[in-house]
Structure formats: C-alpha cells, structure tokens
Amino acid sequence: MYIGVFDSGYGGLTILKEFLRYLPEYDYIYLGDNARAPYGTRSFETVYQYTLQAVRKLFDLGAQLVILACNTASAKALRTIQQKDLPRLDASRRVLGVIRPSAEVIGQYTRSGKVGIFATPGTVSSRSYELEINKLYPDIEVFQQSCPMWVPLVENDEHLGDGADYFVSKYIDALLSQSEEIDTIILACTHYPLLLPKIKKYLPKKIRVISQGPIVAQSLKDYLTRHPEIENKLSKNKKRIFLTTDVPEDFDKKAKKFVDNIIEIHSQKISLI
Numbered sequence: 001m002y003i004g005v006f007d008s009g010y011g012g013l014t015i016l017k018e019f020l021r022y023l024p025e026y027d028y029i030y031l032g033d034n035a036r037a038p039y040g041t042r043s044f045e046t047v048y049q050y051t052l053q054a055v056r057k058l059f060d061l062g063a064q065l066v067i068l069a070c071n072t073a074s075a076k077a078l079r080t081i082q083q084k085d086l087p088r089l090d091a092s093r094r095v096l097g098v099i100r101p102s103a104e105v106i107g108q109y110t111r112s113g114k115v116g117i118f119a120t121p122g123t124v125s126s127r128s129y130e131l132e133i134n135k136l137y138p139d140i141e142v143f144q145q146s147c148p149m150w151v152p153l154v155e156n157d158e159h160l161g162d163g164a165d166y167f168v169s170k171y172i173d174a175l176l177s178q179s180e181e182i183d184t185i186i187l188a189c190t191h192y193p194l195l196l197p198k199i200k201k202y203l204p205k206k207i208r209v210i211s212q213g214p215i216v217a218q219s220l221k222d223y224l225t226r227h228p229e230i231e232n233k234l235s236k237n238k239k240r241i242f243l244t245t246d247v248p249e250d251f252d253k254k255a256k257k258f259v260d261n262i263i264e265i266h267s268q269k270i271s272l273i
Contacts, residue, residue, distance in 0.1 A: 001233045002029045002241070003220075004063030006054045009037035009155070010251075011190030012069030013258035015098065018213035019067075020240075020263065022221050027239040029063055033272065034246035038151050039072040040120030040189075047122065051077035052085060053272040055095055061241075064233045067220065068097045071119060071188050075099060075126035094230060101219035102186055102212050103132035106140065109208055113140050114181040116207075118171065118199075119188035121146040129188055143182060145175035147189070154191045155254070159198070168198040176204075184208045194257065242267035 003023075005016045009032050016030055031054055033039075039047050051073040058066050068074045074097030081095050106115055117129045124146040133142050149167040153159045176182060185207060187193060193211040203209065224231040240263070244251040248267040255265045 001064035001235055002027045002058075002062050002239075003234060004028075004055075004058035004061075004066035005030045005069050006051070006058060006066060006073065007032050007068075007070040007190065008039035008050075008073065009034050010255055010258050011151075011154075013255055013263075014190045014193050014211070014213050015067065015069035015216050017259045017263065018217035019220065022214075022217040023224075025236040025238060027235045027237050029058060029061055029241045029243065031058055031243045031270070032245070032251060032267075034244050034251060036245065038120070038155075039070060039076075040122045040148065040151060042072075042122065044076045044126075047072055047076040048080055050272070052081055055081060055085075056089065057270065057272055059090060059093060064093055065230055066093070066095045067216070068095065069190055069216070071098055071190065072122040073097070075123045075128035094227075096220070096223070098190070098212055098216050099128050099132055099188075101216045102188070102210070103129065103136055104219070105215055106133055106184065106186065106210075107137045109210060110140060110184040112181045112183040113137075114179050114183060115140055115142050116175045116178075116182040116185040117142060117144040117188050118147050118150075118175065118185060118192060119144060120151065121148055123188055129186065141179070143175060143178040145171050145178075147171045147192070150195055151189065151191045154194050157254075157257075159195050164195065164198055165201075168195060169202045172199065172202045182207060184210065186210045187212065243270045244268075245270060245272055 078097040130142040251267045
C-alpha cells in the first residue's frame with residue numbers, strides 16, 4: 001500500500017521531497033490536479049469536491065494514507081473528508097493535512113507570541129491557521145496576509161525575476177504593517193519556498209521564516225511511529241508514481257524546480273471525473 005500525496009498542482013512536491021528525505025523507504029503516489037489549479041481562489045464546496053475526487057482516486061490506486069499537501073485543500077476540505085466521507089469510504093485508511101503539523105510546532109519558534117501567515121486567499125479566508133494555532137497556543141496572536149500573485153509567479157517561472165520583487169515586498173509590507181512584533185512567519189503555501197530568496201531579501205533579518213516541508217515530514221514520521229496499524233500496511237520498495245490531470249510533459253518539465261532536480265519524474269495523465 002502507498003502513501004498518497006495530493007496537491008492542486010506542483011507545490012506538494014516540496015512536501016514529497018522532504019518525505020523522501022525523512023522516509024525514503026516507502027512507496028509514494030503523487031497526484032497533481034494541474035488541469036484545475038489553482039485552488040486558492042475557489043469556493044469551499046468546489047475545493048471539497050475536487051479534493052474528495054482525488055482522495056477516492058488515490059484510495060482506488062492503493063493508497064493507505066493520503067496527505068493533502070495543499071494548504072487550501074487542508075483548510076477547506078480535510079475536516080469534512082475526515083468526519084463525513086472517510087467512515088463510509090474506508091474507515092481503516094487515513095487522510096491528513098499540512099496545517100495541524102505547522103500549528104503544533106509554532107510555539108517552539110516564536111518568542112514575541114506574534115506570528116505571521118503568508119497564504120492563498122482561500123487559506124486566509126478559512127482562518128484555519130488562526131484557529132489551529134489558538135487551540136494549541138491561546139496566547140499567540142496570528143496575523144494573516146493573502147498573496148494571490150505568488151503562486152502565478154512560481155508557476156510561470158517568474159519567481160526569481162525582477163518582476164517578482166514588487167509583489168514580494170508588497171505583501172511583506174502589508175503583513176508587517178499589522179504588527180511590528182511579528183518574529184516568525186509561516187509560508188502557508190507549498191509554492192512559497194521557491195520565493196524564499198526574494199522573501200528573505202525584503203524581510204528584517206530578525207524574523208524567522210518557516211517552510212512546511214521538514215515539519216510535515218517529521219510529523220508524518222512521528223505519526224507512523226504512533227500508528228503501527230497504519231505503518232504495517234505500507235509497502236517499502238522505494239517506488240514513486242507521479243500522476244497529473246493535465247499534460248504529463250508539461251508537468252515533468254515544471255516539476256523539476258520544486259524538487260531541486262533531485263527526483264526523476266515521469267508522470268502519467270489521469271482523470272478524476
């Protein structure tokens with residue numbers, strides 16, 4: 001049985017890259033819904049329906065555990081799938097997200113108790129980070145900033161060009177204007193680590209920036225240790241399957257920058273409907 005990794009497009013590859021670093025022995029299926037990406041501006045109902053289709057497909061293909069490596073899907077679909085759909089689909093399988101692991105560790109990073117979130121409009125409007133962090137750390141104050149131009153910049157290979165500077169500095173200024181005491185920022189979209197050189201250029205050096213990949217990978221490792229009933233069902237042949245709902249050749253070409261060219265990718269096209 002596989003570990004399934006789902007994303008609306010390419011960003012989840014930054015999570016998978018860390019899974020392969022922390023947990024290389026397992027078999028993985030990556031599914032990117034590139035034909036319908038991005039999810040960040042879509043409604044809750046649409047994101048839920050699309051994500052549920054992907055989870056069903058991954059289950060059909062042999063995934064015992066599915067990680068929603070998309071913050072928007074985690075924010076808008078995870079809870080409903082866990083509570084409503086999973087019991088009737090297969091109660092022995094699991095679907096996990098990327099928001100909870102990030103919220104769990106944030107208290108280890110912030111000293112001021114003021115945390116910033118860079119995210120898509122959909123993740124911001126869901127208030128998922130604010131709610132999850134405040135459940136665990138009631139005294140931490142969360143400030144959010146949507147960054148609607150960052151994903152298109154990355155998807156179109158403009159994230160390191162001069163044109164990206166305007167939108168990076170614009171959203172940084174907007175977030176920091178909400179509080180001068182922010183000392184830690186979560187990049188709450190799996191595309192955003194590719195913008196890290198630009199982000200660090202415009203952020204004060206005293207502010208710590210957290211990418212989710214290593215955090216989610218460590219969380220998955222801990223989860224499998226705590227849940228041997230899941231771990232024992234997972235196959236360990238180092239097999240990797242890549243699926244896309246769009247053109248495989250395009251996916252393979254663009255995917256390289258998300259995995260630092262360290263993973264060989266040959267994807268197959270798949271339909272979710």
